[in-house]
Amino acid sequence: GNSVTQMEGPVTLSEEAFLTINCTYTATGYPSLFWYVQYPGEGLQLLLKATKADDKGSNKGFEATYRKETTSFHLEKGSVQVSDSAVYFCALSSPVQMRFGAGTRLTVKP
Amino acid sequence: GAGVSQSPRYKVAKRGQDVALRCDPISGHVSLFWYQQALGQGPEFLTYFQNEAQLDKSGLPSDRFFAERPEGSVSTLKIQRTQQEDSAVYLCASSSARTATTEAFFGQGTRLTVV
Numbered sequence: 245g246n247s248v249t250q251m252e253g254p255v256t257l258s259e260e261a262f263l264t265i266n267c268t269y270t271a272t273g274y275p276s277l278f279w280y281v282q283y284p285g286e287g288l289q290l291l292l293k294a295t296k297a298d299d300k301g302s303n304k305g306f307e308a309t310y311r312k313e314t315t316s317f318h319l320e321k322g323s324v325q326v327s328d329s330a331v332y333f334c335a336l337s338s339p340v341q342m343r344f345g346a347g348t349r350l351t352v353k354p
Numbered sequence: 355g356a357g358v359s360q361s362p363r364y365k366v367a368k369r370g371q372d373v374a375l376r377c378d379p380i381s382g383h384v385s386l387f388w389y390q391q392a393l394g395q396g397p398e399f400l401t402y403f404q405n406e407a408q409l410d411k412s413g414l415p416s417d418r419f420f421a422e423r424p425e426g427s428v429s430t431l432k433i434q435r436t437q438q439e440d441s442a443v444y445l446c447a448s449s450s451a452r453t454a455t456t457e458a459f460f461g462q463g464t465r466l467t468v469v
Contacts, residue, residue: 248396276456287358288397288445288460333396340410342387342458344396 246271250334250345257324257352265319265348267308267334275336277301277310277317280344282331291319291332324352356380358461360446366467367436375431375464379448386429387458388421389445397445403429404452436468 251266269277279291279301292301297312306321317334329352334345359378367373379386385404389397390413399413405426414421418437423429433440443465447458 280460287462288447290457290459293457335396340385340387340402340404341399341413342397343399344389346394346396 246275246336246338246341246343248334248336248343248345250332251348252346253348253350255348255350257350259326259352259354260323261352263319263321263324263328263350265332265334265350267317267319267345269315269317269334269336271315271336271338273338274312275338277308278335278337278342279306279308279317279319280333280335282333282347284330288333324350326352326354328352358446358448358459360444360461360464362464363462364465364467366469369436369438369468371436372432372434373436373466375433375444375466377429377431377446377448377461379427379429379446380450380459381427383448383450383459384452385449385458386423387447387449388429388431389447390415391443391445391463393442400431400444433466436466438468441466441468 247270276295278293280288281291292303294301294310300309331347388400391397402410403423418434420432443463445463447460449458
């Protein structure tokens with residue numbers, strides 16, 4: 245069945261460091277891929293998405309590219325800020341179900 | 355309202371009690387999803403509605419779990435005879451699309467603790 249595996253955390257970085265959170269998936273067909281973020285005390289919010297191979301999703305300085313050949317959708321940001329501290333979830337969609345990874349907690353220190 | 359609203363935000367139930375969790379989706383959204391999120395884990399799919407029709411309930415963990423959306427808007431997730439393993443955050447999400455291929459908007463969840 246469809247599944248998502250993402251890098252285990254927690255991840256702790258200094259401000260302005262480069263961020264990569266790895267995500268790989270297993271799926272039949274051509275799912276859409278997402279990154280959701282959960283800030284402390286808030287609900288899940290869509291960060292970015294990509295709907296087909298080679299698409300790049302981007303938002304708030306974060307980027308992820310849908311790589312069909314490596315079945316990956318790694319999240320990157322060139323310079324993290326303290327305000328990026330949150331839990332990040334990689335997800336894929338089958339027609340009606342969305343499958344989430346276990347989440348990666350990111351803490352950015354000043 | 356502007357977003358997905360869930361109530362109550364917190365619920366403590368004694369083992370064996372029945373509970374009902376409410377979700378008010380974004381007005382006009384066709385699709386409604388329920389997820390269960392255990393501590394430190396990602397959300398796990400429970401069930402999906404398209405308008406009032408429950409098209410997928412394959413994620414419901416047992417027959418103690420029941421969901422409905424009788425008029426195609428508000429939805430209720432009911433758990434009968436709660437057990438400790440039911441303790442989790444229950445998330446509701448809605449979408450304007452008929453599939454999960456576009457953005458789903460999530461509520462803040464109901465944290466259920468079974469004691």
